[in-house]
Each structure stands twice: as structure tokens, then as C-alpha cells.
Amino acid sequence: MNFKGSHILSVNQFDRDAIERVFNVAHQMLPYAKREKRTTVLDGAILGNLFFEPSTRTRVSFGTAFNLLGGEVRETTGLSNSALAKGESLYDTARVLSGYSDIIAMRHPDIGSVAEFAEGSRIPVINGGDGANEHPTQALLDLYTIQKELQAHGNSIDGMHIAMIGDLKHGRTVHSLSKLLCLFNKIRFTLISPKELAMPSSIIDAIENSGHQYTITEQFEGNLDADICYQTRIQEERFASQDEANQYRGKFRLNQQIYTQHFQSKTVIMHPLPRDSRAEANELDNDLNLNPNLAIFRQTDNGVLVRMALFALTLGVESLVSQFEQKVHWYVNN
Amino acid sequence: MNFKGSHILSVNQFDRDAIERVFNVAHQMLPYAKREKRTTVLDGAILGNLFFEPSTRTRVSFGTAFNLLGGEVRETTGLSNSALAKGESLYDTARVLSGYSDIIAMRHPDIGSVAEFAEGSRIPVINGGDGANEHPTQALLDLYTIQKELQAHGNSIDGMHIAMIGDLKHGRTVHSLSKLLCLFNKIRFTLISPKELAMPSSIIDAIENSGHQYTITEQFEGNLDADICYQTRIQEERFASQDEANQYRGKFRLNQQIYTQHFQSKTVIMHPLPRDSRAEANELDNDLNLNPNLAIFRQTDNGVLVRMALFALTLGVESLVSQFEQKVHWYVNN
């Protein structure tokens, strides 16, 4: 895969080599993100951060990643404000807006919209989520987190055991992550969900065709020797009614007691966030906040590294980053 | 006209000399906008980008223009969030916000509001559109585009023939452009619109008093030897009802076949954008996208150059831009 000048639209673009390159560059970004030093390699470059569907976390993460490389951010949020509402095609929007920056990160509620936009764009476009379809940077940051967490225990992605829990039908993140995991070797999947919210058969087929093992179940059972416990949110906005969604809320509540009962003492707990912390949901109880294996905030921190890496690679500056280093003079909490 | 420290509120401020100065500076901005190099001449300066009426394209274009000169952008969008909703006068808003930046670009839904704001402002204000009234940077970018497109054919604005098409009654852009064209010599106007949406008599008078020729018609007729075909959108939001607006939608649809029938092979096609690409409107059919004379995206690109020029001139740095040049290290699609 040639990153320079390319769009990043789907996890399907990635092979194992491409993933390794992203992760290597992401790792080099750590001292800049931790503020041990800073870089001005993209000083003067402009990111068009187009969030036609709101998402505070993802939007700010992209913007911060670009700022950390020294670049500027021009931002657009919401759909109604846009010329799209006056009947402008995505092609036109892309032709115009791609004249205003050096690279674009874009989220949009419609499936396929970011790819359609990318066809009109004169600059690289990174998909920040197109409805229920793709969110490749989330899948990459999840996988990067898995790799780092396992490395700390002397393990690797090959051969690991991952439990995926919750709304596996609508959860875009577990679909994309599963596709990426198919590029690796000998993984065991334990898929825990109500029957109605089971992992789609297309993903199951991909897992099977890649030679991995999987178990499908409807509840926590016995002691899972999982390396990773990937919990998800009930995607309420994808259900026909709130009532339908409500019957699943709180079904796979995970707290310290359930964790101790069903997982290893070193099982890493992940979640794409936001977690619903209201009492009736509580997918991950707050009593897990002190559990050192709770990796959910390391995930979002890693998201900045992965997005920095993708910006550096698509703009072709990954080998120049350290040439533009500067000291950090201000207070840093380390 | 003395640009330094001045407000840019209306096309009426411009004489032919002033236009030439803006266009000369705009032309010097091309290598920075094309990313052949960059400039930090406004490093540390702040633009207050105040869009009390939303407009993604114009807002981002102003912001990008300021970033390309090295400056920072503080942005405000929407009216309801603002203190204006608590009964604050435009004067007060201007006194306060002009303490927060070095220059302001402002759009507001009310006619005359930007000029009223400018009276309270302690820094230069550039009008980004005040309702149905003025949008001077659009008129300048249209005229700049006409000049560049004609130059490519060895022609100039003096003596050209322009066809203006569509909603000439409500179209702010054709009014302002016509006023600027009145400063030039021997122009021929062909004004094509339904009788009810005809060009206002004040503009016709100005055209006549400047010694230009004009023809008024209700449809495409015969072969127009126009140099420029300036198509507009039906300004639905200016009609009493959607029904009233709908009777005009699609009336002056232009596609490749109609173009071939009524225009020269070199006639330049322009539009202020957004174009309504829905089937029932289709002011400019997508089959024109491959026509090399379709200049609509060159217009928006030129908008960045013109806005860079206005920022440089009003902040008095137009002759310093090249002293602050830097190399561009990242991937550029040229």
C-alpha cells in the first residue's frame, strides 16, 4: 500500500504490512503526544476537519493530531448549515472544499458518502466514519491498543483470544476490528451477544475463511481465558424504537465482580466509548476505573498517535518529523 | 482607495485602480495557495471569523486565506448562541469582539448589519455577506475569474460579452458583479430571466449610464457569442413561498447540449455556487463537469486568492509576503 497522497476510506485497504507501517509511525509519535518534545513538520499545512455528523471525541482527536504535527485546522460541524442542504452534490462540495486545505478528515451520517466525496476531492481524504459503514481509524486504534497491551505481557496479536461483547450486530467497531484481525494468525474469538444482536454472518464467514476459531454464546460462561475483553455499547440510534433498544440495555453489564468471575487477572478491558454510565446501562461499571487493565482511556490516547501516523504517511512527512523537533517549555503532567 | 486599516463593506468602494491592486496582489498569492511555497507574514495575527449566518464555503475560504498567510482564526457561527439574542446591540458586539482579533470577516442575515458593526469596530471589517445586500468578496472573485479566463484566450474585460441567466432579481452576486463591470469599457450584457425575476431597474440604469450595451430576454435564443455565461441559482429563500419558487426551478437548466446549441465553444461557464444538482433543478447539469470551460471550481479557488489579497492589503503586509517565505515539505497534488 502506498500511503502518500492516498485516501484512507476502509479497513479493506490494509494488509499486514500496511498495518505495521502505521503502527511503527504511531509509535514514533509517542514523545510528541506525551510532550517530551514537539515537532513543526506540518507548520503551515491545513486540515479540513469536516464533521457533517457530530462527534466531539473523534473530531477533536483528528484536530489535535494535526496540531501536534504543527498544522492548522479549519473545522465544519453539522449538516444543516451546509450547502448540501441546498441540493449541492457531494462531488461539488468535495471539489470546492478540497481547494481549502491540504488534507481532509470527514465524518458523514450516510453510508458510502465519504468515498463518494473522496472521488471529487483533489486532496487525500481520511474517513472519520460514514454512518453504519466504516470507521477505519477506530479499528486501527483498537488494534494498535491490543498490540501494545499484549506486548506489555510479552504476547502478540497472533494466537490471542478476544471476547467481543454486546451489540455485535450494529457495532461498527467490532466489525472493522474483526476484519483487521483476519489478517493475523490463529486468533480465538468468543462472541457474546443476545441472539438478535449477533455478529453478522459476513464477518463470521471472514473469521472462518481466515482459519481462526470462534465461539458464539449468549452470556458470560465459566472462566474465559481471554486476553482481550472488548465491550460495546447498545447502538440505540440503530434500533427501530427506544423500547426495542431498552430491552438490551444493561444486559452485559461488566463490573469488577463479574470480571473477577469470568476473566483472567490480566485480561485487558476495551470499549470504543462513549460508555453509558447511567445506572440502567452501565456497560462498564465505574468500579473498574481502578482496574489497571481497563484500557479504555489508553485507547483514546492511542487514537491520537494513529491519526498522527496516518496524517504523516498520507502527506509523506513520516521520515521528516524528527528533523523539525523543538523543545517544550510549558508545564506537562507526566 | 487606501486599503490599510480600511473596512471592505461594499463594491461601491472600488474604482478601477483599486480593483487592479487587489488583482495584482491576488496573483502574487498563487504560489502560496498552490503550495509551491508558504509564507508566515501574518504569523501571530488573529482573524475573527464571525458567521452569524451560516455559510460553510465562504467561512472556510476566509479562514483558509488567513491560515495561508500564516495567521490564526477564531471562529463564531450562528446567531442564537450570541449575545445579540440577549438584546446586545451590534455596536456593543463590535466594541467587544474587535478587542479579540486583528481583523474581522463577518456575515450576518440583516441588510446593513455589517456596516453598522464596522462603525463600532476598532479593527478592519470585511463584509462576507449581509443578507440580500452586499457580498463584495464574491463580486471580486467573480471579476477576477473573468479576467483570468479571458486572458487565457487573449482577451480582456473591456469589450467582452457576458450572459447572465436565472434569478436576476434576487441574485446578489449578479447585482454586485454588474456594478463592478460598470467601471470597465464597452461591455455587452445579455440578461436572461423570467419577466418576474428580471434584473432590477437600478442595475439596468447603471449599465446604461456607463455606456454599456444590454439585451433583455426570457429564454436562450440563437447563438450567443458570449465570452462568459454566468448562471445563477433560484434564490428560494427570498420568495414568499416554496411554491412560488418552485415554478422557476429548472427553467434555465444548462447542459452540454444546450451549451453547444447556444454558446461558443470557448464560452466560460460560471456560477456563484452552490449549484442545485437535484434532478428538478439542475441549473448546471453534471454532464458539463468534463467541459474545460466550466470555471465554477476555479471561481472558488480564486476566492481564496482574492481574500488573501484583501487581508494582505487591509493589514498592510502586501509587500512583505515574499520576505517570510518557507519551503513546503508535505505532499502536494499538482
Place this chain on the structure above:
Amino acid sequence: MNFKGSHILSVNQFDRDAIERVFNVAHQMLPYAKREKRTTVLDGAILGNLFFEPSTRTRVSFGTAFNLLGGEVRETTGLSNSALAKGESLYDTARVLSGYSDIIAMRHPDIGSVAEFAEGSRIPVINGGDGANEHPTQALLDLYTIQKELQAHGNSIDGMHIAMIGDLKHGRTVHSLSKLLCLFNKIRFTLISPKELAMPSSIIDAIENSGHQYTITEQFEGNLDADICYQTRIQEERFASQDEANQYRGKFRLNQQIYTQHFQSKTVIMHPLPRDSRAEANELDNDLNLNPNLAIFRQTDNGVLVRMALFALTLGVESLVSQFEQKVHWYVNN
């Protein structure tokens, strides 16, 4: 008080020494804010400007203050867009967002929310207003303005006479300002409001316990020898109904004639802004705009200085600011 790495959540954190430190640093910021020169001391640093409740003035003031120190700003506005609406706890939001910047300024409609957020944050948080509770930077800029205005007359805060007028019950600013004034000596308060909108007894107690004098009255009476006249807006949003609020609108209208009748020729006029300039309210008549003692726009200008000072102090760069000086090349209106 140790500023470096600290949250700024409440006026209760400040003693007189801490106030003096903020004001000294604010004073050093003046040449940068006036554009006599600029500083890049925070070049590369990122402010997370989180306005979960909209406030154009305060939001832009924080952003500008950070830009003036050389830093970048990533901004979030509004509550509905946020993961908070999906049941995310403030703790989670804070853990995540504090990974995206070096410091956070935050406004939120709920009392105590900013302090709760700060507990989850890994970086310093500055309270930009949490509902009816605290808005410490407003209190500090008010006090800084009082000090500067009195100094111009050769006076100081100790021993001064301040009249506070209007909705003293709901006015967050007069509560916080009163608390800060309690740290000084021998102040006289004249508190003018309808009985129903009187200053809360907790503030009266604090004034009394600090050994200051106060007078409570329901209308302008005789000639007040006040040094400061602090006028406030009826906080309509804090009333049960608009009707209830309306009975107080316009009750303490101040214009040049009333000013001349009841105040000294040197009494400084202040207001937290926005002032309601509609005819039926008109807390400060526009005929005061020419009165040189009208300090309301000097207050907002001072707000930038105070916020620059707080950023510099919490990030520990207050002594480095001048080492990173640069010239200003662009037009400045002085």
C-alpha cells in the same frame, strides 16, 4: 497558592497574594495584547476550549488569550453534540478530552460540573462558568479593571466605595466580585436592588465579617460618592417566567442624566455585559457611550489580559514570555 499545574475553579482559591500575582502577570501581557510586539512562548501548545454552554464573548476571549501566547485552540460548543448526551459521565469525558490538549477552559450549564470534570482531567482546567455557580475569570477581570481604573485616579481598592445595582440575587458576577473584595480593606458597598432581588445573606455576612461597610437600598438616592458603579442585567433565564422577569426590566436604567444626578464626575461605570440595549431595558443607555468613565469595553479588553495571565501561570511560563518575543509587522490601530 501554587498556580503551576493547578485547576482554577473558584474565587475561593484566591488570597490577596495570588490576586496580586495574577494582576502583575496580566499587566505584563499588555504590550502583546496591544500588538506592540508578540510572543510565541506557547507555540505548539493546545487549549481545549470546551463550551458545553454557549458564550461567544467568553469563549473567544479564552481562545484569543491562548493565541496571543502563541498556542493553538481546539474548540467544542454545545451540549447536544456531545457524548454526554449518550450517558457518558463527566469523569469519562474528562479522561478522554484531557488527552487531547495541554490545558482546558470549560463552561457548562450545571452547577459543580466543571469541578467534577476537573477531577477526571489529567491537565489543568479553568472554569469559564458553571451555571449560577462560579465564573472566576469574570470576577478577576472585574477586580483588575477596578484596580486599573482607580489607579488612574491615584486611588486603590482598599478604602473604595462601590455601588452594585440591579439583579443582585441572581447576578453571579456581583457575588464573586464581592467575595474577592472581602480580601481587601475598608470597602463601602451600596447595594441597590428591588427587595426581591437583594444580595443573598451569605454574601452580606461575608462582607460584614470582613469588616466592610454596606448600605442596602431599593433606588438611587441623593449623591452617591461611589468610586465604582457596577450595573447588572436582569438574569431573565434564572426566573420562573418571562413575566416575572419583565416586571424588573428597565427598573434601574442608567443614563447620562441619572449618572450626573447621583454619581461623581469620576465614578467608573462597569457592567459584566452583554447589556440589554432594547428600549424597554436599557440598563446602560447608549448616551453613556461618550462618557470616558464608561469602562465596560475596557473590562472585556482586560479579560484577555487576565486569561493570558492565568494560562501563563498554570502552564508555568510566566517568566519566559518575553524570551519568545517577535515583532509585529501588520497594521495595528493604536
